Structure formats: C-alpha cells, structure tokens
Amino acid sequence: MLSVLPLPEIICRPGALADLAHRLRRLGSSRPLIITDPGVQAAGLVDRLTQVLRDANISHALFAKVEADPPSHVVEAAVASGREHGVDSVIGFGGGSSLDVAKLAALLLRSPQPLTAIFGHSKAVGPRLPLIQIPTTAGTGSEVTPTSVISVGDFDKRGVISRTLICDDALLDPELTVGLPPSVTAATGMDALTHAIEALTTRHLRNAMSDALAIKAIALIGGNIQRAVTDGHDIDARMAMMEGATMAGIAFANAPVGAVHALAHPLGDSRFKVPHGLANALLLPHVISFNTPAAEQEYARVSQALGWNGDAHDLPQRLIQLNAILKLPAGLQAIGIREEDLPTLVDEGMKVDRLLANNVRIVTRDDAATIFQSAWR
Numbered sequence: 001m002l003s004v005l006p007l008p009e010i011i012c013r014p015g016a017l018a019d020l021a022h023r024l025r026r027l028g029s030s031r032p033l034i035i036t037d038p039g040v041q042a043a044g045l046v047d048r049l050t051q052v053l054r055d056a057n058i059s060h061a062l063f064a065k066v067e068a069d070p071p072s073h074v075v076e077a078a079v080a081s082g083r084e085h086g087v088d089s090v091i092g093f094g095g096g097s098s099l100d101v102a103k104l105a106a107l108l109l110r111s112p113q114p115l116t117a118i119f120g121h122s123k124a125v126g127p128r129l130p131l132i133q134i135p136t137t138a139g140t141g142s143e144v145t146p147t148s149v150i151s152v153g154d155f156d157k158r159g160v161i162s163r164t165l166i167c168d169d170a171l172l173d174p175e176l177t178v179g180l181p182p183s184v185t186a187a188t189g190m191d192a193l194t195h196a197i198e199a200l201t202t203r204h205l206r207n208a209m210s211d212a213l214a215i216k217a218i219a220l221i222g223g224n225i226q227r228a229v230t231d232g233h234d235i236d237a238r239m240a241m242m243e244g245a246t247m248a249g250i251a252f253a254n255a256p257v258g259a260v261h262a263l264a265h266p267l268g269d270s271r272f273k274v275p276h277g278l279a280n281a282l283l284l285p286h287v288i289s290f291n292t293p294a295a296e297q298e299y300a301r302v303s304q305a306l307g308w309n310g311d312a313h314d315l316p317q318r319l320i321q322l323n324a325i326l327k328l329p330a331g332l333q334a335i336g337i338r339e340e341d342l343p344t345l346v347d348e349g350m351k352v353d354r355l356l357a358n359n360v361r362i363v364t365r366d367d368a369a370t371i372f373q374s375a376w377r
Contacts, residue, residue, distance in 0.1 A: 096140030139188025141249015191277030
C-alpha cells in the first residue's frame, strides 16, 4: 500500500531567497508576518530577508521571539503580533522551532481555535493563511512536515499533526547556512540523519517512497556532513545537506520516527535543555544497538548508504566514531547529565508513547534504562 502526504513546492538552490517576493505575490500576499528567533536576527539573516521584501515594495511585520522547544505562550504571542499588524501570510524563517511556530500562527490567524483543542492528530481545523517556510539549518525537515511540536508547562511537549500545517512553498537556500557554527552544523545534520534512519525502520506507514527518500537522504547526509562541518563555505556540501534534511523530513512525515525521538524528548525540556539534534545524535547509536535484532536488514542498508561496510552490527560503533569526528560530545555525561538524572529521563521518555509505538522493537522501561545508561557512559 502507498499513502503519501501532499508536498509543498520545494525550491533548493543557492540564492533561492530571491524568489520570496514572487512567491508571496503568487499567493496573494502583500503583508507577511516573519517568524524567527533572536539568534537568526543577530546573525544578520533577517536583514537579508527583509531586504528582498523592501526591494519588492512588500511591507511586513516581524516576530523574532521564538525560543528553542517553543512554549505555548510564544505561539500565542506570535498570533497576537500577526493580528496587531493585520498580516495576510506567514513566513517561517530559522530552525525547526521557528518553522513550527509559523505553522501554528498561520493556522490560528486564519482559523482561531483553542491551542489545547488541536493537540494530536488531525484535530486542527483550517483553513490557514498562506505559509512559506525558509529553513536556516539543515536538520529538522520541519519545512515539509505536517507537525508542530511545542512545550506545555515545564516538562511536557505536545504535537499538532495536520496536513493543514504543510506549507505552500519551501525555499531552501544553502547560502543561509554558511555561517552556522560547526557544532550546530554537526548536531542538526545528525538530527536529519536520525529522521531518515528512523523512517526506514518504523513499524507504521513505511512504504516504498519513504524508503527511497530515506536512503537517498542518508547517502546525501553521510557523504557531505563532514565537509559541511569542516568548511562551512562549501556551498555544494551545504546544498546536499539541505536536500538530505528535506528528503528525510518528507520520509518521516509519512513513516514516523520512533524510540530515538521519544527518548530525546525529555532531554530537551526545561530541566536539561539539550538541543534536539544533539540529543538525537547521542541516543541514535544506542537505540540502533537495541533495535538491531528486529531491523538487521534495514541497518545494513543504512551502513551501505553511508559508504560503510554494510554490517548492521558494526553500525552503532561507526556512528559513535562519526560523532567524535564531528567533535560532538562523547555521551550524556559529557553534557552535564548526572547518573541520578537517568531514572527521570526514563520515566519521561516512556510517556512519549505516540512515538514509542512506531519503534521497530517494543521498548520496555528496563530497555529504556539500558539505552540511557549506555548513552551516558
């Protein structure tokens, strides 16, 4: 069976940002709301975007207060800003957090409804405002997914999943990523790799198209991540990373992620504040080691796509070595997680049953404890 979600129009090339004004006009927009974060603004990238709009005589409003793992109040503030300025479209500009907030803002500005009423699958009621997504990292794939994840309270992450959230256009401009620090390039790249690998091994909705996209994404990321980390101005490597991240996003939008993402959730909450991509990078080898008895053939394909020896049992150690080459921390202990924190991480990770249900092998609490302990050492 083949069931595939709709896609936005995707443009990936150096200088793709220059297409923005044309695409806004095509969507009937004359006053967009730009949603981004303070870091992207401080890096000067917002200035580049707004210059494109000024050159085309398109007015805009700016909301630059997105936080990592955005709390619900950030979404509400973005919506309030859009209403105050009378916007008629939304541009998500930044990493996954900004793109996730942009999805919900586009929906709630056009179709007001309580945020608490739309958590879960297909509960959001459209339509939404026109939405253009412009990622400034090669990692989350959020520009092509129907999902927005926000934080509710201190420790709870909730998802809104609806095809209504899929944007109209995704502009992938590798020139926007050349200034990313090596550590961010590495962590976001490993996030994208995790998306592709988990899509290839999911228990639910996996199909021939998601497999093909996942394998191609793995090859693109594996063949270019070291180049992009070593030389951030290697535009060919940057473009390949963006293509790989977006392909991985399409793959996992259709074939959802599993235990790596479930167990990474609590690492990103207000207690631990571990960046999402880094959490995935550190957990991925250990979840693969656990999953191998149920997915040996798939992991052999992953190894081959990465240009390695095709040995599924060797894959976890190879990924640990890749993390080291990319100069990522050696494990959870190296980023300040204490051994006494592990039971809390296990408890919270086991609550993310919507993702654990997708994992190729059933994860018990004892299994989760073993995975966290292995990732901590």
